Amino acid sequence: MKKYAGIFALLMLYLGTLSAQEVKVIDKVAAVVGGSIILQSDIEMQYAQYLSEGNNPDPSVRCLILEQLLTNKLLTQQAVIDSIEVGEDEVDDNINNRLRYMTQRAGGQEQLEKFLNRSLLQYKEEMRPAVKEQLIAERMQASITEKTGITPQEVKRYFENIPSDSLPNYNTEVEVGELVVFPSLTKEEKQPFYDRAESLRMGIKAGDDFGTMARLYSQDPGSASAGGDLGFFDRSSMVKQFTAIAFRLKPGEISNVFETEYGYHFMQVLERRGEQVRARHILIGTKPTATSMERAKGHIDSIYQQVKESKLPFSTAASLYSDNEMSKYNGGMMLNAENQQSRTTYIPVDRLDAKDFAAIDTLKAGEYSRPFEFSDPQTQKTGYRFLYLKSRTEPHKASLEQDYAKVKELAEEDKLNRVVSEWFERRRKTTYIRMDDEYLTCPELKEWVKEDTTATAQANNE
The missing domain is CATH 3.10.50.40 (Chitinase A; domain 3)
Structure with a gap:
């Protein structure tokens, strides 16, 4: 089923931020999946986020949210059995990336904290369980399909099964x-940009606040509003010159000014965690x-x-x-x-x-x-x-001869969707799933409940 292919993209959207509005609801258990529960407040918080993005009220969206949460629970429960985990550094990196994006969109940390009605540190800890569960679920789904390949014969068969009036x-x-x-640029043409970066670096060495200077003067749009903070990254995440210096510095140490393809930087390493580094930097871009x-x-x-x-x-x-x-x-x-x-x-x-x-x-x-x-x-x-x-x-x-690459992509997507759908179908049959009566009539959730349960709910509504 194609809906599972996009389920995680949608869930990531809803997990992006939490609304600053207070969700006033008497909490209850909305669903039980195996040994896990999903609370009504979990659904309401994500529905509040849906509204905060400017969408019109639509109670049926709660059905979709619950389906996403049910999907996540099944995947994470299987991940425990299969010993699939994610490291805390990966969770930190994901959260930091989100917070940088959110801070940029909000126009700065102060504005974001005002919108969230909490500090970023508090919000970061609130995000952690949901983000970690999401990352585990994604890794579990990847493991379900990792050995799924497709042959030219399957591509041909897929194409031949498309009705002629349905060909794209x-x-x-x-x-x-x-x-x-x-x-x-020549060395002489670059000198003013180097001098600007060096002046900022010396000011920080003399007592200026690094974060404040980054917000005011750094020309990196992805990190300036976060005080230059880049979060955790590994050796493959940044350009070569940047990585070489980041992994050479000790925590707290400020580098000399150095050049990359983006301009002149200097950085300060904040933390080391195994093969990952958290650093902040200031960029002064060169101009022709x-x-x-x-x-x-x-x-x-x-x-x-x-x-x-x-x-x-x-x-x-x-x-x-x-x-x-x-x-x-x-x-x-x-x-x-x-x-x-x-x-x-x-x-x-x-x-x-x-x-x-x-x-x-x-x-x-x-x-x-x-x-x-x-x-x-x-x-x-x-x-x-x-x-x-x-x-x-x-x-x-569309023709197989002229559009083979596109048809192959469609055939691969179809096969992956079927593999994932079949996996969920097997798991639903062997997992205890119960939902509150409020959700038993949701069209999206019919596959998640036993037929007799649905019939009972319909009878009660009548």
Whole structure:
């Protein structure tokens, strides 16, 4: 059943924050799953969050929330049997990531605490049990499907079983390559940014508060509002230069100013926990000068001419000269952002950035756009790029030959859903499940209760 595929994304949404409103309800046991109980207050807190996001009141949402909680309980109970656990450092990291995101959206820690009607420290401890249970449930579901593969024969069988009038229609899709050049600053051009970072570092060494300085001056949008706090991270989570320094510092120690692709940083390690470090930092991003932009424009114009005149293959030029680390090792080809896992290069034209669409709209397959100035949406760095239109696929009804990668993805999703659904069906039959009468008529929960129980509830309502 497809609903299980999205059950955790929905639950994560509801667990994101708790409403600052006080939930006034006489608590009761809403459901029992094996040896675990789900309280009405658990449901009400998540329903309050649903309302706090601007949604209209809808009592039926409580049915969905309860179904999500029931699902979680089954998974976590099996996880105990299978010895599936998550470490406290992983829970901390997840909570810290959430709090950074929440703090950023709220406009700062003070505003967030006002909304929550509690301190972040208190809220963090309140979140911990639910977050830990969620992480265990996710890991348990992953273990259920980890050995599930799909063969070409299964893909073919899946496609052949789709009624012809139900075959998906695909709009125009394109394969687009990019070659990106960002301006490179000289040592002299970088010096003012280094000096700014060093001035802040010396001020902190002299007594300025690190968190306050980060909130005021750091240019890292993901951590500035949290006082520069990055939470716990391992050696694979950050860029190489950052990680090397973070794992060399002792708790409390402040680094010298150092450079990464994002600009100049300095950091302070707050805690060490095994192979994870919690640190905070201040970033002063570098900005291109007019002269450096002129140099970058001349460089990309030269590359463009070589590629256009067939003196250098586009894929070779991208691997040698492109500054986009995501695409240069893929022959310069851009991936469909909505299907990164399948690594498909076919992108619906309505998913292209407006500037990119304008650049390739009049091109024929095999042609290149002129270099143009752009701003990277991830790093906000300004540079130049030109695009290569490799292919353009006209609107069509799905076919196995033309759309094998997409059909395979659909077949895999269908098989995973069936595997998970069958697992839940077996577990429900062997697990004691009882629900309060209030929920027995929920359409979403019919599969969770015995037929005689449902019949009794309907009779009572009549």
